[in-house]
Amino acid sequence: MEFLAIIFILVGFVLAVLALYLVTVGDADFVFHLQKRTALQVKEQTENCVVFTCTIPFTNAGKQAGTIMDCFPRLLVPREYFDACKIEAVADLASAPRGDGYWEAVIIFKKASDAVLLTLTFSSAERNIDQALEQLPDITLSLVCQIVARSDWFLGKNRVILPADEFRVALINARQQEGL
């Protein structure tokens, strides 16, 4: 009986140490610094199309490396809200942009940082893009990321609001640069 008790105590001890280890070893924790988003800039513009970009920095603030398997912006612009032109949004990894709309899965080590490069394309087949953007409201999108680390994969969402004024300032700045 004493022998059995010793065995139970030993097993209990090992399980307790294991549980403590699992609790302390931690997981990845991705934090998107929305307040540090860079201002919108015009990347290119034609008569019927304008492309804006900005970057949203993020950090893996956790204790483990994590993988961003996928990341995509989900525009929240129903036609009742704004339909003067077509809007497309694409997310890229700022440190290694691909430019083809494909998010390549990336490991982010603990305490490391990078950024999402957001590209928004406004286009209109029927009219001049400047006219189309005259009544542009604030643009809202969800930045959706599929993340996996030491636990089940999950989708994280961050709500990004791009003020209409910021688009206008970007356009003015671009015109001034062209004028130079």
Added chain:
Amino acid sequence: MSENLQLIPVRTRILTPKDDIVDAIEQFSHGQIGPQDVVTVAESVVAITQGRMVCPEDLRPGLLARIMCRFVPSEGSMSSIYGMQAAMDIEGEYRMAGAMILGMMAKVVGQSGIFYRLAGPQAALVDDVTGTMPPFDKHIVYGPADPVGVAERIKERFGCYGAAVADVNDLKRSLVVGITAGLEKEKVARILIDNPFGNASQMTPIVIIKNYAQAEARMDK
């Protein structure tokens, strides 16, 4: 021996489960393979052509996988519950659990690598998410099935001196997982140590070791 050899990486398009690796070698090598040559091919690409991959979303990790993955360093392919479960699905949960326990005990006395030796060949070959190039970067890719058989098929098709399926990376890790009879795994692994396959984006999963037979004959003299 290596000073007499020429390593020719062969560029291909992205190979998929609809491709056959031997047909792909024929298509992209453009007749460069001779009877003195050894043809080597990257193991992950062979596995992809065999359809040996799975999306993490399709796996159901059990409790053992959730616990065991925590003991794997975060750079390892089994550090996620999905990478660990994928390896367990091939090699068996209890085999891998036993291997991990014995591996940890062996590490206490300074012996490393015991886990991979006991867990089975596939445990070391599983590539977790990001381990392979797009569009397979979001998949877990297993090791190839019957790599020796694949190597023998390559040799038979091209009449070359030999063939090998290899797992090589930029960190001076070179492992031959399947090779035709008469060739030495360690010799071929040493020749490939500088990773002539390049990185994934270069798309050169096939490397022809030219004049291998001649170089070997010279060495034996």
